[in-house]
Amino acid sequence: MNSVQITSHKDGGIVTVYLSGQALDASNVQRFRHDTATMFDNEKFFVFVLKDLKFVDSSGIGALLSCLRKAHANGGDVKLAEVPDNVKSLFELVRMDRLFEIFATKEDAAVTFRS
Amino acid sequence: MKILIADDEQVSRMVLDRTLRALDYDVDVAVDGRQAWEMLEARHYSIVIADWVMPEVDGIELCQRIRRANVEAYTYVILLTSKFEKTDRLTGLTAGADDFITKPFDRAELSARLGVARRILRMETELRDAKQRIEEKRRQEIEIGANIQRSLLMARPPEGATAFEFAAMNLPSTAIDGDFFDFFVHRSTVVDVFVGDAMGKGIPAALIGAGTKNTLLRSISRLLSDTSNGHLPSPRDVVQTAHSTLARELIRLNAFVTLEYARLDSERKVATFVDCGHTKVLHWVAKEQKTHELSGGNFPIGFVPEETYGQFEVPFADGDVFCFYSDGVTDARASDGDFFGSDRLVDLLGKHAHESPSELMYRLREAIRSHTSDLDLDDDFTVVIVRVGSPSEPWESTQRGFRSHLSSLTEMRQFVGFVGLDCNLDAKEIDELQLATHEALTNVIMHAHENSGQEVVDIEAERLTNGIRVRIVYTGEGFAPGEVDEPSMNIYREGGWGLFIIQRCVDKVSYGTLRPGVNYIELVKLTP
Numbered sequence: 001m002n003s004v005q006i007t008s009h010k011d012g013g014i015v016t017v018y019l020s021g022q023a024l025d026a027s028n029v030q031r032f033r034h035d036t037a038t039m040f041d042n043e044k045f046f047v048f049v050l051k052d053l054k055f056v057d058s059s060g061i062g063a064l065l066s067c068l069r070k071a072h073a074n075g076g077d078v079k080l081a082e083v084p085d086n087v088k089s090l091f092e093l094v095r096m097d098r099l100f101e102i103f104a105t106k107e108d109a110a111v112t113f114r115s
Numbered sequence: 116m117k118i119l120i121a122d123d124e125q126v127s128r129m130v131l132d133r134t135l136r137a138l139d140y141d142v143d144v145a146v147d148g149r150q151a152w153e154m155l156e157a158r159h160y161s162i163v164i165a166d167w168v169m170p171e172v173d174g175i176e177l178c179q180r181i182r183r184a185n186v187e188a189y190t191y192v193i194l195l196t197s198k199f200e201k202t203d204r205l206t207g208l209t210a211g212a213d214d215f216i217t218k219p220f221d222r223a224e225l226s227a228r229l230g231v232a233r234r235i236l237r238m239e240t241e242l243r244d245a246k247q248r249i250e251e252k253r254r255q256e257i258e259i260g261a262n263i264q265r266s267l268l269m270a271r272p273p274e275g276a277t278a279f280e281f282a283a284m285n286l287p288s289t290a291i292d293g294d295f296f297d298f299f300v301h302r303s304t305v306v307d308v309f310v311g312d313a314m315g316k317g318i319p320a321a322l323i324g325a326g327t328k329n330t331l332l333r334s335i336s337r338l339l340s341d342t343s344n345g346h347l348p349s350p351r352d353v354v355q356t357a358h359s360t361l362a363r364e365l366i367r368l369n370a371f372v373t374l375e376y377a378r379l380d381s382e383r384k385v386a387t388f389v390d391c392g393h394t395k396v397l398h399w400v401a402k403e404q405k406t407h408e409l410s411g412g413n414f415p416i417g418f419v420p421e422e423t424y425g426q427f428e429v430p431f432a433d434g435d436v437f438c439f440y441s442d443g444v445t446d447a448r449a450s451d452g453d454f455f456g457s458d459r460l461v462d463l464l465g466k467h468a469h470e471s472p473s474e475l476m477y478r479l480r481e482a483i484r485s486h487t488s489d490l491d492l493d494d495d496f497t498v499v500i501v502r503v504g505s506p507s508e509p510w511e512s513t514q515r516g517f518r519s520h521l522s523s524l525t526e527m528r529q530f531v532g533f534v535g536l537d538c539n540l541d542a543k544e545i546d547e548l549q550l551a552t553h554e555a556l557t558n559v560i561m562h563a564h565e566n567s568g569q570e571v572v573d574i575e576a577e578r579l580t581n582g583i584r585v586r587i588v589y590t591g592e593g594f595a596p597g598e599v600d601e602p603s604m605n606i607y608r609e610g611g612w613g614l615f616i617i618q619r620c621v622d623k624v625s626y627g628t629l630r631p632g633v634n635y636i637e638l639v640k641l642t643p
Contacts, residue, residue, distance in 0.1 A: 002525065027555040045331035051450070053489040053610075055528065057553055058612040077185070084488070086546040091468055093619055094612045099605070112185050 002052065003028045006035055009111040013043045014110050020052030022113035024060035032063050036074025038065070061096055067101060079102075079109040117159075119150035120144045121177060122166040122195065123208075127218060131164065132194075136227055148172030152180055155631040159188055162232050164216070167196040167387070168209070173288045175210045188387035189239045191232045230421075260291030260318050267325040268295035271539050271642070276306040282472035283496060284480060286542050293320030293372070294441045295328045295356065299335050304381045307335065307417070310439040310499055311374040314415075323365070327372045327416070330357045349363045351426040354389045354614055358416055358424065365417025373415045374572035375439055379431075381503060386437065387450040389426045393413050394442050397461060399468040401434030404470075406461045420479070433504035442498040444479075447487045455486050463477065472500040473536035477529075480542065483495040514575040519560050519589065520568035527574060528553055531585060534576035538583040540642060548585065548640045551620035555587055555636045563591040582622070584640035593634030595626035 001060075004021040017039070017064035024032060048064070050056075056064075064078075071078045081103045083091070091097045122128040128144060143160070145151035150492070155163070163181065167174040174194045180423060181190050191301040194212045198201065204215060213235070214228055236364060252577045264285070274280035276298070300306050313324035334356040338348035346621050348356075354376050365371055375393040379386050387394065390411030398407045413424050433438075446531025447455040463482055467475050479498060515530050517523045522558045535545040556572065565572040573588040596614050617624055623639035 022525050025521075025524060025553065027524050034440065054484070055549075055553075056556065057550070058610060058616055059557070060611045061612060062608075065606060065608065075180075082488070085482075085509065086550075089543070089546065090550060090616070093616060113183065113586075 003031045003035075009037075011045070011110075012114070014047060014113050015039075016045045016047045016049060016110070017091045018049045018052065022056070023055040023057070024053055025055060025057040025064065026059045029059040032060075033065055033066065036063075038081075040070035040074060042074070044071065044074050045113045046071055046076065046078040047106050047113075048078055048080050049082050049105075050080060050087060051084060051107050053084065053087065056087045056090060058094070059068060061090070061094060065096070065099065077113070079099060079112065081106040081109040116161045116236070118162045118164065119154060119160040120153060120164050120379070121148055121174070122164075123147045123169045123171065125194075127166070128544075131220075134222055134225060134231075138229070139301060144272060147489045148174065148177045151177055153189075155181065155184075160187065160190060161188075161236055162193065162229070164195060165195045167194050167203075173238065174212075175206060178207070178210040178212050180463065184588060187243070189236060189243075191236055193228065193232070194486075212560075256318060257291065261319045261323050262326060263318070264291060264294075264495075265541070265563060268293075268328065270297040270539075273298040273300045273306060276300045276303060278304040278503070279379060280472050280504070281475040281500070282536060283499045284476050284536075284542060285497045286480070286483075291321050292443070293324035294323040294443065294497040296439070296497060297328055298497050299332065299333065305347070305378065306501060307353070307367065307376070307378050308437075308501060309349065309374060309376045310437065310441065310477070310497065311372050312393065312441050312495075312497075313372045314370055319368075319370075319551070323368065323370050323372065327357070327361060328372070330360050331374075331376070334360070347378075349426065350376050350387050351424050352391045354391065354413075356426045358422060361416055362420055362422070366420060368417075371415040371417030377437070377439070379437070379501060379503070384431055386429045386431055387422050387426050388429065389413065389422070389424050391436075394440055394445065395457070396437075397438040397440075397464055398429060398431070399436040399438070399464050401436075401468070405467075406464055408461075409455070417527045431503055434469075435503045436464065436472070437501045438464055439499040440493055440502075442451040443496040444483065446498065447483050449486050450488060453486075455483060459486070471504050471537065474533055475500055477536050479530050499556060510578065511637050512575060512577040514573055516571045516573050518568055519564040519566075519570040519572045521557070521560055521566055523562075523572075524553060524556060527556055527572075530574060531576075534585070535583060535640070538576075538578050538642075540583065544640060544642060547620035547637070551617045551638050551640075552585055552587070553626075554617050554622075557637070558594070558613060559587060563589050563593065579639070579641070582639065585638045585640070587636045587638075588629065588633065589635070590633055593626065593628055 002022045004024050006021050008015050010019045068078045079101045083102055118135055120131050134142055139141050145154055151174045152172055165174040165177050192212045193214045193216055194207050195216055195218055199217045227299055251380045260359055269285045269511050272283050298306055298308055298309040313320045326378050329430055337402040338352055373393040374391040375396055377390040379387055392415035394409040398409055411427055415420055445455055445457050479533050528549045531549050532545055535548045559572055577584040577588040621638040622641045625637045627636050
């Protein structure tokens with residue numbers, strides 16, 4: 001199964017999470033939810049880097065929103081960076097760009113946590 | 116201008132409240148830091164006056180939360196303190212406080228400090244408005260540029276030149292670019308192809324590109340009407356004529372255009388090229404199973420006022436492939452700075468030259484996308500692929516069966532990508548068709564077949580004169596949703612966007628039954 005590869009890196013209280021893979025979609029969204037389940041327990045501020053994620057579908061959106069909910073519940077936030085064009089179009093279509101802040105680079109996203 | 120007071124000492128809270136009201140401010144009051152934070156989460160306050168020392172959430176913590184919240188409008192924070200050591204103020208400033216007032220406070224001083232706050236907030240608002248206006252303008256400009264690009268600079272592969280098979284694609288970069296291409300069909304066996312790139316970026320480059328393309332088309336038409344004996348004007352003459360109109364204008368504008376003008380004649384089996392400083396054309400020679408890089412020696416148009424253009428001829432045979440591309444392809448960079456380069460392009464062409472131009476194009480697009488991670492397209496990406504020989508029966512309809520399981524989705528999307536390209540959809544249209552089909556297939560796999568992997572789903576594609584019809588045929592329980600409204604978007608939503616996405620990404624969706632127990636979902640995607 002092609003699951004989404006998740007690697008993360010913490011720097012100055014901000015966790016940068018790199019997602020890569022063919023897709024975040026119905027075929028692997030359960031696995032993704034499982035893999036990210038405890039990620040929000042001890043950290044608050046996240047930047048998800050999506051540049052190596054080729055495709056996202058509606059169930060992928062649900063999973064990303066659930067990440068956002070968990071972060072908010074802890075007084076934190078999830079920001080998105082380096083989002084591929086096709087994925088960005090989808091976010092705009094379902095108005096998800098109103099819930100997530102989307103930045104051109106991960107540095108741009110991280111700066112907004114620090115300021 | 117709304118002010119929030121956060122102070123756990125009742126007397127000082129009351130004095131502050133009254134003083135501010137007397138100064139005509141609109142005031143809300145919180146009895147401690149925690150309540151203040153709740154109120155701040157519920158609405159925006161321009162100014163917060165918070166006591167430094169409070170239980171649980173103190174003034175410093177409150178300040179830090181406000182700064183982290185990253186809301187659009189600024190909140191000016193004044194900390195109330197009875198301690199005024201230098202170190203304390205430093206802590207407050209680091210936490211994000213804007214000013215300090217020592218208790219007990221002096222009414223005149225409070226009023227003056229609020230005056231400062233208002234002045235700063237006003238400047239901040241003006242700055243934010245200006246920034247918004249600039250961003251809006253920039254967004255509009257990009258949109259205009261993208262529209263110019265789609266409508267004026269690019270073309271769809273020609274119909275009527277049946278001795279060849281074509282695929283063309285342009286992926287615009289974020290900065291508008293001056294890439295353009297077009298075709299001119301003389302007869303079914305003779306077609307002119309030209310691909311160009313106007314130097315520079317933004318709307319100026321796009322307009323110069325559009326102007327050049329237009330001039331080239333007019334030059335062909337004029338020369339054709341001048342020759343009545345059935346001879347075609349040579350490519351050299353076409354470029355020379357366009358040059359005579361364009362060169363001085365371009366020089367005056369301090370701009371130039373690189374151009375590859377080609378005529379492919381499948382009666383004589385000869386290709387004639389006029390290369391004006393453009394990237395090399397790749398010629399895959401079927402007989403040799405090898406790719407040649409072709410280039411000529413003319414200057415770009417607009418380099419020099421007087422230029423006599425030369426042309427060169429290359430023989431070809433059935434099965435050969437020509438690939439025209441802009442430097443945006445080879446210059447596409449990975450995040451580590453590695454260029455896609457011409458070697459990768461030559462390699463890919465060699466491996467897949469036997470496939471249809473559309474399939475080849477799809478592979479190239481995927482290769483570029485994965486190389487650049489979809490980012491850093493500094494330049495436009497423009498590719499035209501021509502394969503010699505009547506297309507191996509252009510399919511009117513085609514179909515493929517897949518195991519009904521979520522793990523087949525990637526392969527299914529790829530198939531839809533191929534057939535979409537074959538029907539001349541552009542990059543964005545293909546993305547949309549793939550997304551809509553994916554959502555529909557997910558519904559079928561999950562609901563009709565419960566992801567068992569035992570059933571088969573057929574994807575049928577039918578070519579339309581202006582688009583494609585994709586039909587998903589499946590056994591089992593059918594479903595037909597009614598009207599789908601735009602889902603309200605909020606953070607608590609778990610799903611339910613699928614049907615809305617399908618409806619918005621294609622031009623028509625219908626659900627139906629072929630025969631008892633066999634149902635279908637039909638998606639139609641039209642090209643404008």
